[in-house]
Amino acid sequence: MTTESIIDTSRPSAGRIYDYMLGGHHNFEVDRQAAEQIIRLLPFLPKYMRLQRWCLQDLAIELTEHRGFDTIVDFASGLPTNDHIHHVVPAGTKVIYSDHDPVVVEYAREILADTPNVYFFQADARRPEELLTRPMVQEIIGDRRDVALVYWGISIFLADEEIAHAARTLYDWADPSSCWVFQAQGTDLNTGTTELNETAEIYRKMGSPIYYRSLTQMQRFIQPWHADEHQFISLLDWHGMDQREMTAEDIASFGPAAGGYGAYLIK
Amino acid sequence: MTAPVDIHSPSFPTQSGDDLLVGTFRRALQETQFTNTRIPPRRMQQIVSAMARAFEAFHDKQEPASVQAHGQRLAQDGLSHQSILAAVQVVYNLSYTTDPEHQTALALAHGYTTALLEGYMQEREAQLLREQERTRRALDRARVGVV
Numbered sequence: 155m156t157t158e159s160i161i162d163t164s165r166p167s168a169g170r171i172y173d174y175m176l177g178g179h180h181n182f183e184v185d186r187q188a189a190e191q192i193i194r195l196l197p198f199l200p201k202y203m204r205l206q207r208w209c210l211q212d213l214a215i216e217l218t219e220h221r222g223f224d225t226i227v228d229f230a231s232g233l234p235t236n237d238h239i240h241h242v243v244p245a246g247t248k249v250i251y252s253d254h255d256p257v258v259v260e261y262a263r264e265i266l267a268d269t270p271n272v273y274f275f276q277a278d279a280r281r282p283e284e285l286l287t288r289p290m291v292q293e294i295i296g297d298r299r300d301v302a303l304v305y306w307g308i309s310i311f312l313a314d315e316e317i318a319h320a321a322r323t324l325y326d327w328a329d330p331s332s333c334w335v336f337q338a339q340g341t342d343l344n345t346g347t348t349e350l351n352e353t354a355e356i357y358r359k360m361g362s363p364i365y366y367r368s369l370t371q372m373q374r375f376i377q378p379w380h381a382d383e384h385q386f387i388s389l390l391d392w393h394g395m396d397q398r399e400m401t402a403e404d405i406a407s408f409g410p411a412a413g414g415y416g417a418y419l420i421k
Numbered sequence: 422m423t424a425p426v427d428i429h430s431p432s433f434p435t436q437s438g439d440d441l442l443v444g445t446f447r448r449a450l451q452e453t454q455f456t457n458t459r460i461p462p463r464r465m466q467q468i469v470s471a472m473a474r475a476f477e478a479f480h481d482k483q484e485p486a487s488v489q490a491h492g493q494r495l496a497q498d499g500l501s502h503q504s505i506l507a508a509v510q511v512v513y514n515l516s517y518t519t520d521p522e523h524q525t526a527l528a529l530a531h532g533y534t535t536a537l538l539e540g541y542m543q544e545r546e547a548q549l550l551r552e553q554e555r556t557r558r559a560l561d562r563a564r565v566g567v568v
Binding site: 161163176177178179180200201204207208211212235236237256257258259260261264265393394395 | 455456458459460461462463497498499501549552553555556558559560562563564
């Protein structure tokens, strides 16, 4: 993500590859070729990405209906299609989406049109302060800091120090009653290292390096935040998926955590 | 007008026809759930219930327009073509089960699935064109913003 020319449609983009794997049409031939190359290495990846996406609405329901949040700030949102947060939250909930890619921002604003209480800004998840200090965001949130913050589907693209910076920035900004929903992506993977390394190389060449870590490492970078009583939950458990719906090969590839964990982080 | 098939017939001894329809659609669509990228599995109950209601309504009134609208709605929801084909297969299988002679069942299933697929495909094509145009406009605006 760091050096990617995101408006250059002649080169593959990590965001558009993600869209392709989700079955979207906001991608081009160059993205599809790169995506197919990755899928050959990690055949389970489209399923994993879909599972990851499905969890978004689960967390939105948990945050609003069970934890009482009425403001959600989502970083690196991608396209706000009908499977995203704002489709399931109660009326009146403020949802602030953001994405680094200006094309995604423009496209998103068309999708959202005049949807009340839903906003979309261009911002980089590596520097959350840029979004939180925007005058329009400050106008929407006001002085309140009891909001839900979301980093879902982005941590694999963040370097160690970028995660640590985001954690510290959000910690300093947020109220003690806030919650940071965090997906520890690409952790404790079960797949052979050759395939993982080759996949990482493809992303590195397109200017979007990815990082694999253990959950323990990830937990160190997000300090001083810590998971609530539910701890880190595998994506399968998060979505309540029946393990029987996965093939034995899927489960072997996803690993014990289905390729990642999610957690509600508290101060 | 063909004679209606009794989807609540005694050939479904353990469940009502409606339960059977919902259950059969659910099982069929479970196998294709990872192809429904925009529909989380927990929403499938709602989708399969709508499918059952649409089929029952067609069975009673035989109005292709409402089935087309149902097909359009499924496309809008993000149901994959693999899932819509699984649903079509369910309709045929159920019709065969309830009508051993097959003639009436075939006519009903054909009428229903044709209208369903017409609506679904019309909407998918419209979606593709809308998305193509959105992408073009988004690229144009983003490039202007960068300059």
